[in-house]
């Protein structure tokens with residue numbers, strides 16, 4: 443992935459036309475498979491300054507794929523009158539320094555933090571141990587297993603990285619599932635009992651939280667299922683995954 447920045451300085455009397463042209467040109471970017479995303483921003487301090495950011499799948503995809511492809515002609519027709527207003531047009535590579543601020547709460551905080559996940563896994567494994575289908579899989583489990591899974595879930599949902607620091611991270615979690623031959627019925631029972639426990643301990647019931655929570659649980663259990671099959675060759679090393687709100691961010695009334 444590569445990020446192209448184009449800095450414009452457009453005389454004030456042409457800036458409304460400039461923005462309108464880019465609104466039309468955006469359709470070509472939206473149809474281009476080489477384009478990941480784009481945004482045109484206007485300087486708040488000095489009228490007429492703009493920065494267009496376009497993330498491309500690669501510089502080559504931009505320069506060869508997009509420029510020689512079917513979307514370029516319509517794009518260029520719109521923006522051609524502003525080419526002479528460009529001050530800088532370059533590709534920038536990601537440095538790895540990126541992240542999010544705290545304006546949106548994590549799923550971990552929204553759920554109620556460490557205690558909420560502790561309560562969840564305590565009640566959940568209480569049910570699991572009594573279950574005829576999956577209880578036997580956990581008959582010999584470490585008594586601290588519910589706590590370990592709670593700190594795993596906490597880290598996944600944006601809480602402290604305790605599973606990584608204290609329990610061996612992804613590699614250890616993976617090693618616990620390998621070779622277990624989990625069946626689809628067992629996987630689904632695990633999901634059902636966890637959702638029952640979520641209701642019982644009063645995890646937030648808002649649609650946004652539950653959609654994100656269940657999204658991870660579906661993903662995670664399907665991976666656990668796949669990784670547990672005979673002959674599976676899962677990725678051996680990876681960070682603990684981080685799960686966010688996805689397409690439905692938390693509902694927060696303003697005011």
Ligand code: HEM
Pocket residue numbers: 576579580582583584587590591594595609614615618619622624628629632658659660661662663666667
């Ligand atoms: C999102 C899905 C899942 C998550 C987050 C998860 C999490 C974990 C974690 C963190 C461990 C290691 C605990 C430790 O540090 O010792 C573990 C172990 C284990 N998991 Fe899962 N798991 C998932 C799905 C499943 C499913 C679907 C099954 C089977 C139906 C399963 C069966 C087991 C078993 C049997 C162990 C070993 C327990 C022991 O003997 O201590 N897991 N799981």
